[in-house]
Amino acid sequence: MDFSFTEEQTLLRNTVQSLLADKYDFDTRRKIAKSPEGWSQAMWQQFAELGLLAAPFAEELGGLGGGSIETMILMEEFGRHLVVEPFVETVVVAGGFLREGGSKEQQEAHIPGIIGGETVWAFAYAEPQGRYNLADLVTTAKKDGAGYTINGYKAVVLGAPWAQKLIVTARTSGGQRDRDGVSVFIVDKNAAGVSNRDYPTVDGRRASEITFENVKVGADALIGAEGKGLPLVEKITDQAIAALSAEAVGCMGELNKATVEYCKTRKQFGVPIGKFQVLQHRMVDMFMAYEQSVSMTYMVNLKLDENEAERTKAAAGAKVQIGKAGRFVGQQAVQLHGGMGMTDELNVGHYFKRLTMIDTQFGNVDHQLKRYSTAA
């Protein structure tokens, strides 16, 4: 048993830490999020130059040969700085689909663009009627000669305004919620028939509503086998959950630090408010929620390659822990900061908002509890 990091992993953490400390303080992040583009392409290039976008790819694909632990390290630091750039969407999700399900040709065609920071991806999977059920799809892909024609609508596609490429789930056969018949496609965002309406999200990011109207893709756009895509989608979203868990840990760590610091310095009734036992116990509960979240995050990142049932339980369990802890820590950090915690000026509210959205992404506590309890 060993929960320590290797030298290389520590080096990676140091690299990203010093980059973000230098170039991604809270004011810079605010400016980036409020800019017309809503993200920093220059920052993305820095990520590429430092090899962050290559970290989890195998060396034969041009990567640095890392895995989920490397992603976890990066995501925790991104969480600390509330990084808005689409690392999860591009590297974890699109990279994951290509790595785990892509053909050699697809990998060679697309992974270098991800590693080099030239191509940004988004994951168009959710539909208005489907809530968190990955198989609940009205979007269809019909066989059309050698390729397919896609029709449908995708909701809240995070990072899509910045993306050139989309991973799209669509039904090639079966009923609306059947496990069979789900297929995964690579679609150019500027392909004929793809239209998007972009908007900001409450946590300072951007998303799109995307309509697909008779969008033609070739046979080479299909990832994996036709109609057999759902297990792959579940596997990759579990990897995304593992990454988001680490991001949430980063957010919670910062909130707890800020809250303890504030309660040590803020004086009311002649003493620092941290002297009040009711607040001390609250902060102890926040601390425990954080530690339990760290544990579940390590656990899920170590179990991503287990069999499906084990992996599902690990991911669902981590997401439940993160959802509950994120809500508690976020709410209490605001409460203990009083009026200041409510302001846009202080970073506390921004961490709280991000944690709230992490609970929604890829299914909230209730959804994951159900997944956990029905995993074989």
Next chain:
Amino acid sequence: MDMSFSPQDLAFRDEVRTFIAENYPKDLKSRRTRGEMTKEEILTWHRILYKKGWVVPHWPVEYGGTGWTITQRYIWNEENARAETQALLPFGLSMVGPVIYTFGNEEQKKRFLPGILSADVWWCQGYSEPGAGSDLAGLKTRAVREGDHYVVNGHKIWTTLAQYADWMFCLVRTDANAKAQEGISFLLIDMKTPGITVRPIITMDGAHEVNEVFLEDVKVPAENLIGEENKGWTYAKFLLGNERSGIAGVSRSKKAIERLKSIATAELVDGSPLLKTDEFSRKVAELEIDLTALEVTELRTLAAESKGAGPGPEASILKIRGTEIQQRITELTLEAVGNYGQVNVPTGELTGNEFVAGPDYSNGAAQNYFNMRKTSIYGGSNEIQHNIIAKMVLGL
């Protein structure tokens, strides 16, 4: 024991229900938050009620009250919540107004009460300071008497809607050497006086509701002092007592739960309504039960008040549970709308062409949830309310 209303009360209920149905402007119905309204629009319902003579049912008749019983006033509030009318701004009507007619002199009553009733004068509350929040008596804004006026210097914060205010009622320190609670006075300050600067505070939901108010050598005529110098704490506590008793918000929470249920009926999980799922329906049921308990607790307080008992420290129960329930409703509403909870509804200066994704009912769900976190902080934080019950009720 009897929990039902008398036939007279029911007749009264029908009367006010009809009045609201006939007089509440239809075009206000669709807008739920003040952020979407102009200053004048915020006052629409106030002005209609003023004309009818129903704007201050809780005031004594001689100052403009309706003479309704406590139960009738309760029914009135209930019917307003039921119809989802605009909440009236409390600063004049529930806060400074009662202080003026209780502790002010004749001159002050004549001068200030009419503007409060008609809504021609907008009031804001100058209480909290950067260093004086939960410990309000720690306030440092100084007022020094110089001849026929005071010179005020200080810094107020969390001043709700001060950007529109004509006047501010303000707690100031007039005796720096007295014990914390004893050197405080209650001053009325014209916001147009030179030396006053209002600076907006944007909250995490993007709204501009609260402000900072800086006072720099502000000359306030001595005649604007309410009651006696250095007795302001007594008036402040009287005012906070009024603030807490209205804070349970039972009727508005009932309405919000109805709305939550209709959202959870429209939202689907695997093709059937979210509200039909075990986990969500249980959470809504729990919320309704919590609210029922609070409603009956409020009715018990009401019954005691009708028999002459004043609102005691038990009002803190209404504040704590009331705000917890309000927060839980917004939390479950955000949960109910699913993925579209991530959408931000633009605030501030808008072009009118902003795109807001998702069904109408999901719009602003997250921002409401974030905004409502304030309720366990303001009006005496919920931790302070626990202290009040511990000390005043349990004698600890």
